[in-house]
Amino acid sequence: MGMTITEKILAAHAGKDKISPGETIWVDVDVLMTHDVCGPGTISIFKEQFGKNAKVFDREKVVIIPDHYIFTADKHANRNIDILREFVSEQDLPYYYDVGTENYKGVCHIALAQEGHNRPGEVLFGTDSHTCTSGAFGMFSTGIGNTDAAFILGTGKLWVKVPESMQFEFTGKFPDYIMAKDVILQVIGDIGVDGATYRTMEWTGEAIMNLPMEERMTLCNMAIEGGGKNAVIAADEVTFEYVKKRTNKPYNTYQSDQDAKYYFKKTYDASTMEPVVAKPHSPDNKALVKECSDIKIDRSYIGSCTGGKYTDFLAAAKLLNGKKVAVSTFIVPATTEVYNDLKNKTMDGKTLLNIFKDAGCEIGDASCAACLGGPKDTFGRTHGTEVVVSTTNRNFPGRMGSKQSEVYLASPYTAAASALTGRITDPREMLS
Amino acid sequence: MKKFIEGKAYVLGNDIDTDQIIPAEHLVYSLSDPEEKKNYGKFALSGVPKNAAGLPDGSKSFIAEGKFESEYTIIVGGKNFGCGSSREHAPACLKIAGIQAIVASSYARIFYRNSVDGGFFIPFEIQDQLVNDTRTGDNLIIDVEKESLTNKTTGKSYKLNSLGEVIEIIRAGNIFEYARQSGLI
Numbered sequence: 001m002g003m004t005i006t007e008k009i010l011a012a013h014a015g016k017d018k019i020s021p022g023e024t025i026w027v028d029v030d031v032l033m034t035h036d037v038c039g040p041g042t043i044s045i046f047k048e049q050f051g052k053n054a055k056v057f058d059r060e061k062v063v064i065i066p067d068h069y070i071f072t073a074d075k076h077a078n079r080n081i082d083i084l085r086e087f088v089s090e091q092d093l094p095y096y097y098d099v100g101t102e103n104y105k106g107v108c109h110i111a112l113a114q115e116g117h118n119r120p121g122e123v124l125f126g127t128d129s130h131t132c133t134s135g136a137f138g139m140f141s142t143g144i145g146n147t148d149a150a151f152i153l154g155t156g157k158l159w160v161k162v163p164e165s166m167q168f169e170f171t172g173k174f175p176d177y178i179m180a181k182d183v184i185l186q187v188i189g190d191i192g193v194d195g196a197t198y199r200t201m202e203w204t205g206e207a208i209m210n211l212p213m214e215e216r217m218t219l220c221n222m223a224i225e226g227g228g229k230n231a232v233i234a235a236d237e238v239t240f241e242y243v244k245k246r247t248n249k250p251y252n253t254y255q256s257d258q259d260a261k262y263y264f265k266k267t268y269d270a271s272t273m274e275p276v277v278a279k280p281h282s283p284d285n286k287a288l289v290k291e292c293s294d295i296k297i298d299r300s301y302i303g304s305c306t307g308g309k310y311t312d313f314l315a316a317a318k319l320l321n322g323k324k325v326a327v328s329t330f331i332v333p334a335t336t337e338v339y340n341d342l343k344n345k346t347m348d349g350k351t352l353l354n355i356f357k358d359a360g361c362e363i364g365d366a367s368c369a370a371c372l373g374g375p376k377d378t379f380g381r382t383h384g385t386e387v388v389v390s391t392t393n394r395n396f397p398g399r400m401g402s403k404q405s406e407v408y409l410a411s412p413y414t415a416a417a418s419a420l421t422g423r424i425t426d427p428r429e430m431l432s
Numbered sequence: 433m434k435k436f437i438e439g440k441a442y443v444l445g446n447d448i449d450t451d452q453i454i455p456a457e458h459l460v461y462s463l464s465d466p467e468e469k470k471n472y473g474k475f476a477l478s479g480v481p482k483n484a485a486g487l488p489d490g491s492k493s494f495i496a497e498g499k500f501e502s503e504y505t506i507i508v509g510g511k512n513f514g515c516g517s518s519r520e521h522a523p524a525c526l527k528i529a530g531i532q533a534i535v536a537s538s539y540a541r542i543f544y545r546n547s548v549d550g551g552f553f554i555p556f557e558i559q560d561q562l563v564n565d566t567r568t569g570d571n572l573i574i575d576v577e578k579e580s581l582t583n584k585t586t587g588k589s590y591k592l593n594s595l596g597e598v599i600e601i602i603r604a605g606n607i608f609e610y611a612r613q614s615g616l617i
Contacts (some may be wrong), residue, residue: 024597026616037459041520044464049608069460076460129518129542145520145546146463151607155617159607193447194512198541227515229541282447372456372517396449396516398479401457 002257004165005232006200009140009254013123021164021263029061030122032152035108036066038127038145040083045150056091057156063095063117064088065108070099070367074375106335106366109133109305113217114337116247120235121254125152130305130393132223136216137243138235138253143224163229164263165200165256166191170207170270177427178273179315180211180218181307181391181411185276186268188226189286197227199263202256207270208233213242214311221306222393225283275426277389278409281397289414292424297408298386300325300419301400303332303364304371307391307412310341316416317352319430320359326422330380331356332364339366361419373401382407389418433603437532437554438573439505441566441583442494443487444480446510450543452479453514453522463524472525473500486568495529502529506574508566509536513555514543523552533574535562535581535592548598551606556581557593 003011003018011019013027034042047054056062064084069077081099088096095117097105105111109130112118120138125131127149134141144158152158168187188195201223208216216233223231233239235253243251275289302308302316313333320329333339342353342363356363362380370380371392382388382405390400395407410418413427420430454475461471477485477494486492494502507526513536514522523546526534534547535556547555554576562581566572570585579592595602604610611617 038519041463044462048464074460076462080460127518127520129516131518143518143542145518145523145542145550147520147546147550147607151549151611155611157616193515194538194540197512197538224516224542227512227540372451374456375460376457394449394451394516396451397481398455399449399451403479403481 001261002259004200004202004256004260005138005234005254006140006165006202006230007162009121009123010160010162019162021162023162024159025162026157027123027160029125029152029156029158031061031063031117031124032149033063033065033108033112033117033124033126033131034149035064035068035128036080036084037068038149039064040080041146042127042149042153043083043087045146046153049150050154054154056153059091059093061156062093062153063112064093065097065105065111066099067107068368069374071365071379072375072377077375104336106333107305107308107368109221110309110334110338113213114246114335116243119243119247119249119251120239121252125149125158129224130221132228132231133217133221133305135220135223135231136213136233137239138233140230142230161198163198163200165202166196166264167202167204167262169205169265169267171205171267172207172270173210174207174270174273177275177413177431179411179413180215182273182275184219184222185278185286185409186273188222188284189276189278191226193225193282193284194227196223198229201226201228201231203231203233209236212311213238214309217309218306222283225393275411275414275428277414277424278395280395280406280408283394283409289410289424289426292408293426295424296387296422297327297389297418297424299327299388300329300415301370301380301388301390301392302412302415303330303334303369304392305334306393308332308334308338310338312391312412313338313342313352315412317347317355319413319416319420319427320361321347321355323359323420325360325419327419329361329419330364330370331361332369332380333366336366370400373399389415389424391415433576435576436573437506437576439532440503441506441508441568441570441572442502442504443508443563443566443568444510445484445487447512447515448480448509449516450514450519450522451516453477454519454525455479459519459521463521469528470500472521473528476502476525476529488567492568500528502531505530505532506572507531507534508563509534510563511537513539515540518542520546520550523547523550527552537563548601549607554602558590559593560590562590
């Protein structure tokens with residue numbers, strides 16, 4: 001019996017030739033990522049368990065990316081950054097992307113990719129549930145808590161229960177109006193918010209392999225909203241091309257065997273996909289966008305690790321170019337690199353940033369911002385009964401701030417089309 | 433590891449996510465400062481919508497005004513308990529509030545793992561529809577070794593799912609103690 005990509009990566013990191021789902025193994029960790037919300041807790045457990053003067057297992061393998069509560073006056077949030085700085089200096093860590101410096105990046109999952117920390121075949125843990133995003137690079141990546149992260153800081157190892165894999169194959173081609181966000185919302189709607197609990201979501205098929213890296217990242221990013229442990233897409237030329245520009249560290253690539261065992265396999269015809277939203281208050285509360293056209297919105301929000309990458313803004317700009325938004329529209333680039341792209345890349349001779357400004361959008365600084373609510377003064381946060389169409393990943397009660405607000409998760413196309421009309425709008429009405 | 437866990441039940445529904453358990457705006461307090469971390473108890477479950485707070489009636493505060501410890505000891509939940517973010521502040525806040533066990537139909541993976549590895553409380557799973565049989569405020573007792581639960585208010589008893597391999601970590605106290613006892617660190 002063959003093995004899946006996930007099983008092969010985990011086996012290689014456990015020093016074993018063969019492993020099976022359900023087995024508990026200890027794996028060697030290639031990268032541990034943490035950020036401002038979970039870093040301080042992780043550091044304090046690390047010191048408590050390994051001693052005040054303990055050193056991290058490998059300073060080259062620890063990446064710290066502050067991104068959650070950056071542009072806030074909240075004194076506790078700001079103190080968390082101070083704790084990170086002190087630890088980085090004490091441990092002499094090379095990969096720290098400090099706030100207020102040229103080195104600041106923004107949302108960790110996108111920064112990991114852009115800074116060359118995502119490499120095929122590796123094992124990456126992060127203190128953030130959307131760490132599964134990195135699986136787009138043909139690697140094993142998943143979210144953990146402070147305790148597990150502290151354990152890794154001290155030992156470079158963690159126990160893992162080998163997950164069963166679920167395969168989602170998309171044959172043919174996605175229509176032009178379909179984005180990866182539509183695809184993942186469709187799948188989560190089909191399997192439910194716990195449909196992949198403890199399992200791997202493996203994406204495959206011609207339509208998937210034709211996606212650029214950023215769209216692949218969107219697909220893998222929301223595996224956690226299906227309960228998935230990790231998501232994975234086999235590395236190919238598209239991956240190699242992206243990675244080559246970001247790092248020269250060597251890596252291994254893996255393919256699933258033909259006779260690998262899957263818990264579940266499902267094939268979709270990519271050409272039949274339609275734009276979808278997840279209605280309040282659950283990412284699996286799926287509806288076709290065209291069925292929601294009577295829902296009025298107060299706000300459109302385009303940002304986060306899920307929907308704040310260059311590709312996402314390029315899509316939004318196609319619809320907003322030369323038009324005016326009908327509701328408050330927030331543009332939050334995931335990282336400073338994305339922000340620079342908005343500033344420098346053009347469409348019809350205008351920068352994307354100017355397209356958004358001319359359309360009447362409000363532009364925020366690179367960070368997680370209102371995706372997860374955050375401190376009261378967070379850019380784009382809801383405070384009342386706002387109805388929001390958002391390119392983010394979760395619409396649980398209170399996720400974007402106010403428990404009374406209602407969030408519809410959607411693709412950047414749908415969020416932009418809806419911004420122009422003030423109601424949930426199928427982008428096909430505007431894309432010609 | 434305690435042999436018995438006894439106390440009042442606080443009942444919640446399906447898909448209780450980490451934003452309901454501890455809303456993100458509160459994730460700024462120290463988890464190591466004994467005084468400051470009381471804030472996590474104070475705001476534990478403060479994101480749960482009123483109608484879903486303390487089933488079946490709802491509108492039951494988990495934490496009384498001005499307190500950081502709850503009068504409830506055991507949470508009874510539905511499926512996919514603790515879904516959402518990886519924030520360890522979620523199991524931590526429940527422990528700070530005094531929770532000693534959760535009994536749910538199923539858990540989201542990271543929350544479950546955090547509960548076990550951090551040694552916050554025991555996350556039991558149950559096949560039966562305990563969540564539909566139990567009212568917030570019922571007196572429950574869990575026999576940890578026998579993996580069974582009795583609702584002293586209704587007199588009904590239930591079998592809990594076996595904890596399986598993770599019992600070793602729970603017995604040791606947390607992942608660090610487990611690793612020390614097994615010679616891994």
